[in-house]
Amino acid sequence: MSDTVKKVDGITKESTQKMIDKALEAYPEKGRKKRAPHLAPNDPGGGACVKSNRKTVPGVMSARGCAYAGAKGVVWGPIRDMVHVSHGPVGCGWYSWGTRRNLMSGKTGVSNFAMQFTSDFQEKDIVYGGDKKLAALLREAKELFPLAKGISVLSECPVGLIGDDINSVAKTMSKELDLPIIPCNCEGFRGVSQSLGHHISNDTIRDYIIETREFTEPPGPYDIALIGEYNIGGDAWSTKPLLEECGFNVKAVWTGDGQLENIAATHQVKLNVIHCYRSMNYMAKVMEEKYGIPWIELNFFGPTKIRESLRALAERFDDRIKENVEKVIAKYDPLMQKVVGEYRPRLEGKKVMLYVGGLRPRHTVAAYEDLGMAVVGSGYEFAHSDDYDRTAPEMPDATVIYDDASEYEMEQFAHQLKPDLVASGIKEKYLFQKMGLPFRQMHSWDYSGPYHGYLGFPVFARDIDLAVNSPTWKLVKSPF
Amino acid sequence: MANNLGLTVKPVTPITPEDEARVGEWINTKEYREKNFARQALVVNPAHTCQPLGAELAAHGFEGTLPFVHGSQGCASYYRSTLNRHFREPAPAVCSSMSEDGAVFGGQNNLHEGLENAYALYKPKMMAVFTSCMPEIIGDDLTAFIRNARQKGHIPKDFPAPYANTPSFNGSHIHGYDAMVLAILQTLTEGKRVEGRCTGKLNFLAGFDANTGNYREYKRLFEAFGIPYTFLADISESFDSPNDGTYRLYPGGTPLVEAADSINGKATLTVGPYATSKTYVWMRDEYAGKHASLPMPMGVVKTDAFLMKLAELFDKPVPETLKAERGRAIDAMTDAQQYMHGKKFAVYGDPDLLLGYVSFLLEMGATPYHVLCSKGSKKLEKEIQALLDTSEFGKAGKIYMNKDLWHMRSLVMTDPVDAVLGDTHGKYVTRDAKIPLFRFGFPIFDRVHRHRIPTVGYQGVINMVTEICNKFLDVVDETCDDRHFEMMR
Numbered sequence: 001m002s003d004t005v006k007k008v009d010g011i012t013k014e015s016t017q018k019m020i021d022k023a024l025e026a027y028p029e030k031g032r033k034k035r036a037p038h039l040a041p042n043d044p045g046g047g048a049c050v051k052s053n054r055k056t057v058p059g060v061m062s063a064r065g066c067a068y069a070g071a072k073g074v075v076w077g078p079i080r081d082m083v084h085v086s087h088g089p090v091g092c093g094w095y096s097w098g099t100r101r102n103l104m105s106g107k108t109g110v111s112n113f114a115m116q117f118t119s120d121f122q123e124k125d126i127v128y129g130g131d132k133k134l135a136a137l138l139r140e141a142k143e144l145f146p147l148a149k150g151i152s153v154l155s156e157c158p159v160g161l162i163g164d165d166i167n168s169v170a171k172t173m174s175k176e177l178d179l180p181i182i183p184c185n186c187e188g189f190r191g192v193s194q195s196l197g198h199h200i201s202n203d204t205i206r207d208y209i210i211e212t213r214e215f216t217e218p219p220g221p222y223d224i225a226l227i228g229e230y231n232i233g234g235d236a237w238s239t240k241p242l243l244e245e246c247g248f249n250v251k252a253v254w255t256g257d258g259q260l261e262n263i264a265a266t267h268q269v270k271l272n273v274i275h276c277y278r279s280m281n282y283m284a285k286v287m288e289e290k291y292g293i294p295w296i297e298l299n300f301f302g303p304t305k306i307r308e309s310l311r312a313l314a315e316r317f318d319d320r321i322k323e324n325v326e327k328v329i330a331k332y333d334p335l336m337q338k339v340v341g342e343y344r345p346r347l348e349g350k351k352v353m354l355y356v357g358g359l360r361p362r363h364t365v366a367a368y369e370d371l372g373m374a375v376v377g378s379g380y381e382f383a384h385s386d387d388y389d390r391t392a393p394e395m396p397d398a399t400v401i402y403d404d405a406s407e408y409e410m411e412q413f414a415h416q417l418k419p420d421l422v423a424s425g426i427k428e429k430y431l432f433q434k435m436g437l438p439f440r441q442m443h444s445w446d447y448s449g450p451y452h453g454y455l456g457f458p459v460f461a462r463d464i465d466l467a468v469n470s471p472t473w474k475l476v477k478s479p480f
Numbered sequence: 481m482a483n484n485l486g487l488t489v490k491p492v493t494p495i496t497p498e499d500e501a502r503v504g505e506w507i508n509t510k511e512y513r514e515k516n517f518a519r520q521a522l523v524v525n526p527a528h529t530c531q532p533l534g535a536e537l538a539a540h541g542f543e544g545t546l547p548f549v550h551g552s553q554g555c556a557s558y559y560r561s562t563l564n565r566h567f568r569e570p571a572p573a574v575c576s577s578m579s580e581d582g583a584v585f586g587g588q589n590n591l592h593e594g595l596e597n598a599y600a601l602y603k604p605k606m607m608a609v610f611t612s613c614m615p616e617i618i619g620d621d622l623t624a625f626i627r628n629a630r631q632k633g634h635i636p637k638d639f640p641a642p643y644a645n646t647p648s649f650n651g652s653h654i655h656g657y658d659a660m661v662l663a664i665l666q667t668l669t670e671g672k673r674v675e676g677r678c679t680g681k682l683n684f685l686a687g688f689d690a691n692t693g694n695y696r697e698y699k700r701l702f703e704a705f706g707i708p709y710t711f712l713a714d715i716s717e718s719f720d721s722p723n724d725g726t727y728r729l730y731p732g733g734t735p736l737v738e739a740a741d742s743i744n745g746k747a748t749l750t751v752g753p754y755a756t757s758k759t760y761v762w763m764r765d766e767y768a769g770k771h772a773s774l775p776m777p778m779g780v781v782k783t784d785a786f787l788m789k790l791a792e793l794f795d796k797p798v799p800e801t802l803k804a805e806r807g808r809a810i811d812a813m814t815d816a817q818q819y820m821h822g823k824k825f826a827v828y829g830d831p832d833l834l835l836g837y838v839s840f841l842l843e844m845g846a847t848p849y850h851v852l853c854s855k856g857s858k859k860l861e862k863e864i865q866a867l868l869d870t871s872e873f874g875k876a877g878k879i880y881m882n883k884d885l886w887h888m889r890s891l892v893m894t895d896p897v898d899a900v901l902g903d904t905h906g907k908y909v910t911r912d913a914k915i916p917l918f919r920f921g922f923p924i925f926d927r928v929h930r931h932r933i934p935t936v937g938y939q940g941v942i943n944m945v946t947e948i949c950n951k952f953l954d955v956v957d958e959t960c961d962d963r964h965f966e967m968m969r
Contacts, residue, residue, distance in 0.1 A: 031597045056553055056577040059594030060601060064577075066554025081495060089613060089648035090523070091530030095558035097905070099565070099925075108908055110504045111495045115886070115908075120523040121649045126617060137521035144516060144524075147495050147503050157552055157613040158649065161583060174485040181485070188552040189579050189614055212487045261492040407572065408601045411727065426561045430570040436725035476725045 005044045006396035008351075008374050013398040016041035020400065023412040031057055038403040042395045048388030052380070052403045055192050060406035063355070063427050064381050066188030068092055070197020072154045074279050075205075076184065078102035078230050078255040079263065080112040081149040083141045085119065087134060087166065088156025092188070093118040101444045102230045102256050103237075111147050126158055131169050138173045138181060149260040150180035152204075160187035180260065182208045193382035193404070194357070195278065202282035205263065210287070213264035215251060222248045222321065223269045227284055227295070228276030228359070231256025233449015235456065239300050242453045243273070246310060247324040254280055267291045271316060273298055275452075276358045278380075278387055299359075300452040301460070302367025303336035332454040340370060343461040346469055348372035350420035353413065355405055355428065356442045357381045362391040364423070364442070367451075371461055376417050379405050407431065421468050436476040438467040508912075513890035517883075524886035527828050527854040527905060530648035531656030533559045534688050534755070535610035536573055538660040541713030543733040544605030545664075546598055547573035550591055550620070550643075551612030566690060566923040567719040567931060572729055574598040578614050587615045588625045595641070596634040602729060605736055606668075607635070609643035610660055616647040640736070642667035652855040654755040654830055657688040661713050662759040668736060669743040669766070678768065682709040682793065683745040685759065687752015687776065687832050690922035690931060692720040697934035698751075704799050705790055710738045710745065720932060744768050747793040751776050751786065751936075754831035754860065777936045778836025779843050780809060786937075802938070809938035812945050813844060819949040821845035824876075824897040828852040828888060828906065829921040831860045836935070837901050837920070838864060840944060842871040850891045852880040885909060899948070916951045920944065 020039045024032045037051040056062045065073070068086075073096045076084055086093025097116040106112035119125070119133055134153065141151055153166050170183035184204045186197045226243065229236045236256040243250050251269050252262035266272075272284050272295040284295040296316060298309035307329050314325040350373045354361050361378040368375055378395055379402035380387060388401065395401065400413060407428070414422060414432060422432040423442040432439045440446050440463060448463050450456040483489075506512055532549060536559045539547035549556040556575035563571035574597075576582075576590040591609075598607060609622065622643045630637050642663040646656040682702065686695060695716035702709045717732020742748075747770040748763050750756040756773070764771045770793050777786035784806070787798050823846045827837040831853060838848045851864055861881045868874030880887060889909045892900070896913065900906050903921035910917040924930050933947075934940045953969045 026601055028596050028600045030593070031600070055579060057593070057597060058577045058590045059548075059574045059597035059599075061572060061574050061598075062553060062577065063557065064553055065557045066552050069554050069557070085522075089530055090526055090528065090652070091533065091555075091558065091612075091648045094526060094529040095562055097525075099561070106495070107500055107504050109507055109886075109889070111500045116525050118523045118526065119521065120526065123647075123650050126649050133521045140519050140522040144512075144519070144522075147499055149495075158617050161614065161617045171485055174487065180487055188554040189583055192579065194554070206482060207484045208482075211482045212485075212489055213492045214489060216491045216493075259492075259494065261490075261494075265492050406601070426564045427557065427571070430564060430568060431572075431727050434570065434721070434723055434725075434727040436723070476723055478724065 008376055008396045008399060011376060011396070011398050013041045016398050016400045019413060019416045023409050026408065031060065035060070035406070035409075039409065040401055041398040042392055042401050044393050044395065044397050047392050048385045049392065050388055050401050050403045052388060053192060053195065053382070053384045054404075056404060057406075061408065062404055062406060063425060064404060065194040067186045067190040067194065067197035067200060068154060068156055068188040069096065070194030070279070071184050071186035071201045072096050073100045074194065074230065075198055075201035075255060076152045076154060078104070079258045079260055080104040080106055080114070081147070082260050083113050083117055083145055083148045083151045085117045085137065085141070085151060085153050086156060087119050087130070087153050088158050089121045090118055092156045100230070101232050101447070101449070103234050104231075104257050109145070113145065113148060117141065121158060126162055129162060129164050130159065131164050131166070134164075134166060134169050135173055138177065142177045142179060148179075150182065152182045152184055154184050155187050157188045160185060160189070180209065180212065195382040195384065198279040199282055202280065202286075205283055206286050209260070209264045210283075211264070211267050213261040215265045215268055219268055220249055221270060222317065223251050224248045224271045224273055225252040225254065225266045225269045226250050227254040227272050227274040228280035229253055229256050229452070230276070232443075233445040233451065235450040235452035238450040238453035238455035239275070242328070245324070246314070246328050247321050254283070267293070269293060271296065273313065275300060277390070278358045278383060299363045299366070300456070301364045302370040302457055303333065303340070303454075304370050305363070305366045306454065306457075307333070336454065336457055339458045339461050343465050344372040346465050349374070350468055351376045351417065352421045352423055353417060353419040354378040354442065355381075355402065355410060355424040360442050362387070362394045365394045367457065367460060368464070371464060373421070373464075375399065376419060377402065377413055379403055421464065436473060438470065438473060440464065440467050508893040510894050513894045516887060516890045523884055525905065525908075526884045527852070527902070528652040528830070529562075531646035531651055531653060531659065532610050532612050532648060533562060534653035534655065534657030535608070535644055535646045535660035536560075536563065536571070537688065537690065537715065538657045538664065538713050539573075539608035539610070540571065540718040541715040541733050542606060542608070542664060542739060543735045544730045545733060546602050546604035546607050548594065548598065548607045548609045549573060549575040549612055550587060550609055550622070551576065551578055551614045553577040555612035562923060563719070565925045567692070568928070569719045569721065570727070572602070574602070582614065583618060586618060587620045588628065591625050592629050592632065592634045595629050599635055599639070604730070606640040606642070606664075608660060608664055609641060610646045610656065611644070612646075613648050616645065616649075640667050654688045654832075657755050658758045661685065661756065662762055665712065665739065665742070665759065666762070668740040672740045673743045673766070673768065677744040678746050679710070679741055679744050680708055680746050681742075682707050682790070683712055683742040683748040683763070683767065684709055685712045685750040685752070685756050687750065687755035688830060689752060689776075691933075691935060692716045693932045693934035694936045694940070697937050697939055701787070701802065701937055702790070704801050705794065705796055707790060707794050707796070710734065710742045712739060712742060742767070747771070749774065749789065749793065752832040776832045776836045778833075778940060779840035780806070780813070780938070780941055781843065782836065782839050783937050783941070805938045809941040812942045816945050816949040817845055819952050820945070823847070823899065823952070824849040825899050825901055826850035826852070826888060826892055826897045827901040828854070828885065829902055831856060833921050834860075834864060835867065838867050838874070838877075840941065842867070842873050844945070845873055847873050848877045849897050850880065850888065850895070851877055852883050852888050852891070854882065854884045856881040899951075916955065918948060918951070
């Protein structure tokens with residue numbers, strides 16, 4: 001979306017390619033061949049410069065998760081008023097229990113279900129199948145959690161391998177319990193990353209949920225849905241009120257702090273506002289084709305992108321919305337300027353390396369730039385080509401783009417680029433901190449947040465400053 | 481096609497505040513507790529996870545060792561991030577990233593490619609291979625696969641690559657730990673037993689213990705005795721490494737040479753009988769010298785037994801410094817006992833930890849009131865019962881075997897206690913019950929550095945007494961009315 005090509009001092013196409021070639025030297029030939037197309041210098045005008053959405057190369061220490069993680073952790077898990085059953089052995093649900101920070105309203109165990117529900121497969125379930133157990137546990141869930149609006153059944157690896165038929169169980173039990181029971185065949189071995197889990201989950205929303213509820217209020221011209229907003233650290237509690245302040249009725253949030261029935265009635269809205277394109281573009285496109293609902297991709301990180309986004313959104317509506325949006329921008333801009341005024345002098349010229357998922361490797365670039373920082377490398381765990389197309393113009397010229405980076409590659413690049421901040425995930429965090437590099441977790445906002453919207457930017461700026469300028473880093477080198 | 485379930489189209493109806501209040505009260509009742517305990521199929525908030533996590537922890541305890549997950553890649557990411565969050569440390573591990581074609585053709589190609597890449601990139605001295613669900617279900621033959629890997633040159637012929645079957649649909653993380661330690665020791669010690677040779681050392685195995693402070697505490701005790709030791713599966717440096725600006729992939733672990741020679745040790749001791757049961761049986765048969773398996777030394781009585789066992793195995797008196805330390809622990813207990821006496825606790829966790837918690841509480845005159853294990857056994861139940869029976873303070877204690885933390889919630893809400901001993905996952909129970917949670921177990925995701933503070937030995941007793949009593953005193957100060965807010969407590 002930027003008009004001018006950004007540059008970073010000292011980074012050229014040649015220097016970046018040299019750095020990539022050096023990192024690839026350590027690989028055996030076959031591994032090198034497979035990894036090489038996933039690493040390249042950015043070409044801001046040229047779209048995707050790397051291959052993506054390919055099988056992970058074994059043994060390289062990828063940061064990727066699986067289809068189940070994409071279904072449970074990302075799409076289904078955040079819906080607050082459903083029981084989400086991790087169907088299979090105990091581990092998958094245990095690891096993904098409370099570890100994404102998709103915050104929820106309501107009372108846990110009563111009206112929200114931020115818990116770990118599992119069928120806890122044992123050897124006998126593998127041998128004899130788990131369908132009967134599934135039926136029994138669905139009855140128990142309905143009895144013990146009567147306010148749950150539905151139940152998702154999220155398959156773990158064994159379920160697909162032993163040939164259980166959760167779809168049939170779900171159909172029978174939906175009738176018996178008069179409750180939506182959504183079978184989601186998101187076994188971890190499917191696909192190449194969590195991305196397929198997003199897609200499968202979108203498909204289950206399409207096949208089982210959408211159109212099964214209707215809003216009771218009459219439709220209005222400003223009815224929208226917020227799609228791909230997962231309420232990490234309370235993000236939706238910043239973006240939803242912001243959109244409401246602009247005059248919109250946000251009828252449903254997919255899926256952060258989400259409600260099943262509102263999601264099911266989303267076919268009645270006028271426009272879908274999509275934040276995380278990667279995980280939810282499928283349903284945005286389905287709703288466009290099937291119900292004629294247009295969608296718009298926005299960015300709520302940092303004042304520059306929020307301003308651009310709100311204006312782009314207003315363009316789709318009448319003067320009333322346009323006026324509201326200008327009023328909102330005029331109200332918040334001075335506040336954001338104050339934040340920039342406080343933190344920019346402390347962060348000016350600092351370099352950042354990003355490696356995240358979904359939307360953040362491109363969407364947060366401008367937010368760092370609002371703070372005077374430069375992003376010198378970026379990449380995704382599970383992106384597709386259309387994500388890299390969208391990333392190219394956001395990133396400075398010739399900076400390194402890495403797809404499904406291995407830990408080895410990230411370490412080599414950091415040695416070379418000497419960033420002042422690495423923004424990535426929990427598996428990367430302590431490696432870089434041991435190198436004496438400031439770090440922020442950018443999946444979970446490092447237990448902080450929100451980072452979205454006008455409420456989020458001051459928190460983001462403060463957090464980046466506290467990471468980069470903590471006096472603790474000055475003590476890393478001992479004087480003796 | 482939408483609506484595959486054939487649902488009737490209905491209006492959107494939010495949950496009403498009245499319903500929320502009604503059900504919110506209902507789940508705290510005895511009636512709900514009965515329904516909750518009648519569950520046969522659904523597990524809610526279990527306090528244990530799957531085998532491979534324990535296998536990875538064990539693998540990190542050996543020098544230059546790269547844990548290798550054979551299975552789907554999401555598994556590896558889950559284990560790693562769990563260890564990252566608990567220790568706030570790196571947890572480097574690789575994976576064979578099996579996908580659909582693996583389900584059809586088996587995982588050999590992925591395993592071979594993974595071994596070759598990992599060997600080249602991360603230059604390990606050993607790779608410890610363990611399985612997640614997929615290869616277990618399709619029946620991958622690890623013995624053949626690894627033999628073939630050597631033959632085809634993916635790894636050198638003499639490169640140690642122990643492997644363990646750690647199916648997630650069987651046992652829990654403690655069993656994966658056991659299986660991996662056993663495989664590693666079998667591999668490293670193969671052909672190393674020398675008749676007549678004695679290293680003069682103690683071989684020590686702590687079990688699934690995710691408290692790095694405990695490892696350092698054990699070492700301090702051995703050093704106080706002057707007992708030379710080989711600490712097997714020593715994660716203390718791996719998960720508590722210094723920050724000096726250099727990232728080290730393998731910052732610690734038992735030296736492989738030492739682990740190999742451990743088979744010629746003077747004595748072998750384990751203190752996590754439930755997490756090392758198979759390994760211990762094997763060591764007892766194969767290892768030279770004397771052997772002993774004791775409960776985790778938590779509380780005074782179990783620490784006494786531990787030190788006396790060390791004295792016996794090495795024919796050395798308990799050193800004066802430790803006698804003095806015992807005295808200081810008793811002093812801490814007697815000075816603080818009034819703040820714990822008669823208090824009721826709910827406790828949950830791994831079998832070895834549970835036995836320790838129960839022992840310690842009884843010594844303080846507190847009651848382990850609800851004792852819950854989400855992956856236990858008849859043997860464990862008997863052992864805990866026997867422990868409860870040793871004290872008048874254990875009389876009111878009840879054991880709940882193979883129950884989860886949603887059961888625990890019902891217990892605590894209908895039959896209240898003063899506090900819970902467990903791990904981070906208990907925080908929803910204690911928030912609802914408005915009582916303190918003491919995070920002595922695993923995992924701890926929501927407090928910093930608790931895993932560095934020992935819970936074993938006399939020092940562990942002092943630490944636990946201090947933490948628990950001061951929390952109770954905080955609660956008094958925070959909740960008492962103004963007239964009872966006092967300078968002294």
